[in-house]
Amino acid sequence: MDAVLPQVSTDTPRDAAAPTIRNRLLRALPAEDLALLRGRAETVIVEAGTRLAPANAPMTDAFFLESGLASVSLATADGSRLEVGITGREGLVSPALALGVERTPFETEIRIGGQALRIGTETLREAMGRSDALRRLLMRYVQVVTLWTSQTALSNRRHKTEERLARWLLLVHDRLDGDDLALTHETLSNMLGVHRPGVTVAVHELESAGMIATRRGLITILDRDKLVRLAGTSYGFAEAEYERLIGPLRGLGRAPA
Known part of the structure; x- marks a missing residue:
């Protein structure tokens, strides 16, 4: 089944008068570093069932969720999928992009619809090259995602x-x-x-x-x-x-x- 592309919102302003950013990662950036992304981001509606990052497929866009909830899952040997994490407005889809990885075996699908800021992976890579603050922030986020995944494994076991x-x-x-x-x-x-x-x-x-x-x-x-x-x-x-x-x-x- 092909990935469902997010619907682009046509009524959200994209200038200085735009609504307050709600994504926690982006809110943590200094204004000058945020500006590297903000002007090149577009607001999209992400409906339940939208696959933002299909498994083992090239990721051309990064998504910073503003609202809603996404499920991160991994295929099992019997062909089913096991959820290993969730992502919301605290994070980035996909953390692999922060590491320079453009495809991953994990699949990220929207569970509860909302909005996201969509940024091309090349734009994100360029911004990380120009901004030490952005690069450090995303590396820290990857560290926390690792801890969340570890806690999930521990909880499932114990x-x-x-x-x-x-x-x-x-x-x-x-x-x-x-x-x-x-x-x-x-x-x-x-x-x-x-x-x-x-x-x-x-x-x-x-x-x-x-x-x-x-x-x-x-x-x-x-x-x-x-x-x-x-x-x-x-x-x-x-x-x-x-x-x-x-x-x-x-x-x-x-x-x-």
């Missing part, structure tokens, strides 16, 4: 489904506005690599404990602190490293000048 579910809900909550998460049991099943009946049981456990509320296709976070405690060591380390190396993960933090 933690119960309820703990893993709590972690994934926190990851999604970090990347979206508000407490309502548009997640179906099927989506959660793909995230966790667990059959749907197991996910349903775990969801009911968290709901009974007052951590979440559910209705069809929607999960509402009621008590984030309880979710953090349930997730335990599977959540928090990589998030703290992001904030140490890059900046705020959940709040908008400093706005670019």
Whole structure:
């Protein structure tokens, strides 16, 4: 199946009066370094099902998500796909581009639709060559992505489904506005690599404990602190490293000048 190309927005201004940038990586850049990218970026609508980075295919564009959520997955031996991470407004699709790699076995597909800033890979490479701040920032992001992936592997190996579910809900909550998460049991099943009946049981456990509320296709976070405690060591380390190396993960933090 061919990749679905993002739809370009035609009503978003691309000058100094443009809306505030919401991508956390871009917000962390000094104004002069951000200007190397901002003037050559275009705002695109990314709908659910859009594949921003198909597996093993050349990546001609980098995407800095402004809203929405993307799933990063890897093909398994039986032909299915296992989710190994998610990306939102904290990051870049794909981190491999920061390393000068133009194709990767990982596939990145939009789970929850939103907007992104699309920048050609050549433009990104040129900007990294001219900006030490941009190059350092993206290298730091790659470091944090490595930690997120490691925590996912550890969690999958050592933690119960309820703990893993709590972690994934926190990851999604970090990347979206508000407490309502548009997640179906099927989506959660793909995230966790667990059959749907197991996910349903775990969801009911968290709901009974007052951590979440559910209705069809929607999960509402009621008590984030309880979710953090349930997730335990599977959540928090990589998030703290992001904030140490890059900046705020959940709040908008400093706005670019």
